[in-house]
Amino acid sequence: MTPEMENAFAAIRGEYGADSIRRVELMLEPGGGGPRHPLQQGAKWILPGLSPTPWHDPRGHPEPAPVVEALEAAHPAIKEELAAAWSGHREAFSGYEHYLTRQDDWQALYLYRGGGLVEESAGIVPTAYKVLDEFAVRMDKICPLLECHFSTLLPGASIAPHCDLWNFSINLHLAVDIPDGCGITVAGETRSWVEGKCLLFDYSFEHEAHNGGDRPRTCLLVDLWHPETTGPERQALTALISEIRRFMGPG
Template sequence: MKTLEAIFNDIEELFGIGCLDRVKKMIADNQSYRIEGQEGAKWVMPELSSSAWLDPYDTASNLTNAIAQLEANADLIHQEYHQARELNILTPYDHYLGRREKWDGLYLFKGEEWTPESSQYFSASRAKLETNFTDLLCPLLEVHFSVLGPRAHIPPHSDLWNFTLNLHLAIDIPSNCDITVNGETREWQKGKVLLFDYSFIHEARNQSDSERVCLLMDIWHPDLTVAEKYALTSFVQLLRGS
């Protein structure tokens, strides 16, 4: 197996010397680039936009068209989800901080590949996601339906890093549900997207008597270059021993 240095050298030969400076800074010094709210994150890469909440419709990013297509297909995704939901195929959501009561998942993409369930139950939804998010999905993480049960609370926590973002497409949203990221609380709206940097501390609440369902996608931060995506993928794979 190649060392990280050898992998980085190959990437720099292809994309140019200096193309991985931000990645190297993060690895060499992982504390200096944090701002308030990111203290609990494992890795914080410098010089990425540092807003806790991001505007999913920002035309300056490369996300606008994909998000518009996602929202345009929200009814289709909702329909396929409910057809699958009747089969009781949810599993406890396997968060890296541990499993929590009343927090389930239904995975479409996991372990760097699309799941069998994505083909069997979500063929139309998967086709749309593959068409519109091919270059945006982070292969290191997941696409899944996150199901937060009645009266459930996900306590404040930070996730692993800031070079991917958490995209939520709201599927089933009862009243009295909200999410707080770095002190700012927002509510989901059915068929609409929320986008945030989950390196910031965040928590979610369902204070209703029904399930709250969102399609969650881990997407690359739009400030990243192609070279940086290659490097970060290799870096995390080596950390995981894969």
């Protein structure tokens, strides 16, 4: 722990109580705060006490439910604007840089990155930008350590099995444009995207995806705080990961 982290944690304890970030402290102890699911072994950090649930009901938690409802209601406009962006603003897309790899057949158009909205995207995909801003960013539901982007897998592309960094945020997918032959597997269970609907899962569990269709597959991905984390924990985790990245770089 650096002095900056110690000071940040002390300030949070002083405001919310000595036990307010105990789970974060346990996560940092040897052993990571307790045993983890076998299919979470590849994750760097597991916050103890969160439900070890790979797939979540998108409307099953009060916090993310309004985001889900707003995105699904806006899907027709989001899909139309995505098509216009793909045909007329291809330069806005880039090869997605995952912390493990970079793939040119996995393209991304960012709406939120580096702790803030990507203002350039407001004029390219205005509906998605507006919904994200109103329902996720302003309401502090998006995890500022991560991002939101249109994720486009080109025909024949696949994402190899992997675990993401931690379990204290979860990944929301709005299925924007889905050809036949696509699927996503999380903790051994494979599901298909249904166009206009959302999937929600814990990506600390091993997961993979593929596009076996004849056109690009695009979802809008939003990294939200896990709904079982608390406000003080979110403050502590943001301070912790930000300080780690300052010293070691992203990852």
